[in-house]
Amino acid sequence: MVGSALVIGIGNPDRGDDRAGRAVARLLRETPPPGVEIVEHDGEATSLMACFDGAGAVWLIDASSSSSPPGTVRRFDATAAPLPAGEVGVSSHGLGVSEAIELARALGTLPARCVVYAIEGASFEAGAPLSPEVAAAVAEVGRRVLAEIAETGRSLPAGD
Amino acid sequence: MQVKTIKVDYLARVEGEGALKVVIRDGEVRSAVFSIFEPPRFFEAFLRGRGYEEAPDITARICGICPVAYQMSAVHAMEDAFGVTVDGPLRALRRLLYCGEWIESHTLHAYMLHAPDFLGYDGVVDMARDHGDAVRLGLELKKAGNDIVNQIGGREIHPINVRVGGFYKVPRKRDLAPLAEKLKRTREQALDTVRWVAGFEFPDRERDYTFVSVSNPDEYPFNEGRIVSNRGLDIPVAEYDEHFEEMHVAHSTALQSRMKADGGAYLVGPLARYSLNFERLSPDVQQAAKEAGLGPVCRNPYRSIVVRAVEVLHACEEALRIIDDYQEPDSPFVPVEPRAGIGFGATEAPRGMLYHRYRLEEDGKIAEARIVPPTSQNQPSIEADLANFVGTFLDMPDEALQYRCEQTVRNYDPCISCATHFLKLEIDRG
Numbered sequence: 001m002v003g004s005a006l007v008i009g010i011g012n013p014d015r016g017d018d019r020a021g022r023a024v025a026r027l028l029r030e031t032p033p034p035g036v037e038i039v040e041h042d043g044e045a046t047s048l049m050a051c052f053d054g055a056g057a058v059w060l061i062d063a064s065s066s067s068s069p070p071g072t073v074r075r076f077d078a079t080a081a082p083l084p085a086g087e088v089g090v091s092s093h094g095l096g097v098s099e100a101i102e103l104a105r106a107l108g109t110l111p112a113r114c115v116v117y118a119i120e121g122a123s124f125e126a127g128a129p130l131s132p133e134v135a136a137a138v139a140e141v142g143r144r145v146l147a148e149i150a151e152t153g154r155s156l157p158a159g160d
Numbered sequence: 161m162q163v164k165t166i167k168v169d170y171l172a173r174v175e176g177e178g179a180l181k182v183v184i185r186d187g188e189v190r191s192a193v194f195s196i197f198e199p200p201r202f203f204e205a206f207l208r209g210r211g212y213e214e215a216p217d218i219t220a221r222i223c224g225i226c227p228v229a230y231q232m233s234a235v236h237a238m239e240d241a242f243g244v245t246v247d248g249p250l251r252a253l254r255r256l257l258y259c260g261e262w263i264e265s266h267t268l269h270a271y272m273l274h275a276p277d278f279l280g281y282d283g284v285v286d287m288a289r290d291h292g293d294a295v296r297l298g299l300e301l302k303k304a305g306n307d308i309v310n311q312i313g314g315r316e317i318h319p320i321n322v323r324v325g326g327f328y329k330v331p332r333k334r335d336l337a338p339l340a341e342k343l344k345r346t347r348e349q350a351l352d353t354v355r356w357v358a359g360f361e362f363p364d365r366e367r368d369y370t371f372v373s374v375s376n377p378d379e380y381p382f383n384e385g386r387i388v389s390n391r392g393l394d395i396p397v398a399e400y401d402e403h404f405e406e407m408h409v410a411h412s413t414a415l416q417s418r419m420k421a422d423g424g425a426y427l428v429g430p431l432a433r434y435s436l437n438f439e440r441l442s443p444d445v446q447q448a449a450k451e452a453g454l455g456p457v458c459r460n461p462y463r464s465i466v467v468r469a470v471e472v473l474h475a476c477e478e479a480l481r482i483i484d485d486y487q488e489p490d491s492p493f494v495p496v497e498p499r500a501g502i503g504f505g506a507t508e509a510p511r512g513m514l515y516h517r518y519r520l521e522e523d524g525k526i527a528e529a530r531i532v533p534p535t536s537q538n539q540p541s542i543e544a545d546l547a548n549f550v551g552t553f554l555d556m557p558d559e560a561l562q563y564r565c566e567q568t569v570r571n572y573d574p575c576i577s578c579a580t581h582f583l584k585l586e587i588d589r590g
Contacts, residue, residue, distance in 0.1 A: 014221060047303075099284070106289050106295075107292055126202060126206075
């Protein structure tokens, strides 16, 4: 594929299920697919955008907090359209994942493919462990992201 | 009686959670309340019983935007308790680290959060479509701050290289050369930023604030000095609690800080720092400030974006100066011998003075911790700004008035994520 593949696990490692995205990144790092860069990130928009540099495809994994049952996995293709408002990026900061994607889109630096996985958290308490439903979802998202990366590699012409 | 209610559930572009309610009756602001929902002081409780050496890393996790400030106030307080002085290159490296945080934090606020207010956009994403070059410049400038924090602090978010007594590891002189090369360009970008924000239109509003900041005769304040005000206060950090107090107020679970003497509000942050320490800026930075329309004192909170840009320029110059003068120290830290006692630290976070006090046991265990962040100190001033200014904007249509209220809060770059999450805004016209 043109440009490398990038996986970014987003979250606060000290806030319970908020680290679901990071847990996926760590899982993939155990047996990293060749040519794929795996990053953990706190979700701050501007430095998140900086990670996109040179990537041909990016998979972002973040925790969500909506009314869905804990462990629910939702997938959004942000390549062509913004994320639905309020669905992803429970960042307590003024600028989060959605803003990083849209700012990159506005500035023309969004990778050619951008997929977001959101894992619904149960608890965001400081110091809490991953809840069992979220741990199961982490494994599922890990498998799905790997499958998508393999699929993307097959469907696009080889490049740098 | 005029009957009109404006209610907004979410105020974007501030860090954290809180709520704002402005009540207007018959063309006058009856009350303006800015609430912060602060959970129990988790970190103060969490620190109790931990070793003194853990304080920098634990407190750095309080805020992802200003971890260096938390680390610096913590290490200075510990060193105060143990009678340790950190000077020479180690002291300079701490200032360099702080330069990085100011550049990051101020640039993030000025470009991404505050500039859209002046240019009439809902947010930076919309602004970027028309002002792409400006946003790109802001991103590059912010990254230069990240690079400093990365190189000295060891990690961009939550730096891990800081310890009581100094650092775990210090850079080689030659390692800093590429950073200095990059910073020369950064300084030019900072000057461009001062000129850019100086061209914005500012509401012509001022208040006679009680400015409070750390002050040091030899330098623009980061880490060390006395606590001074423009009303004659001039005290060592250890006397903070004799002059300032935190009070519970009915509308907020967070504590509000006021002056003990008269119960009055006071202001910390860029406006206070600048107005109390203008003479300590370099002649070049002073000149840039003058050309940007600032006098030696700035009482217009809407111009805080210009003051932040000036402070970024100062931080770039200071960083270059520190790197130029840097001599590798013999040891990355000064040895520390714990003892029982109380230690005080006040340093200048980007948003204003951050005060820490620790009571320590003989073996260095933390018996008691107290942390007063800048936003809780500024909370009464935010309310007073709203109460004073909103009444003068009442001829605006509802949407514009609401926007102006939000802008008035954003003047403070309130970092309420130290504790909290969304900000709700409600304007009640009766």
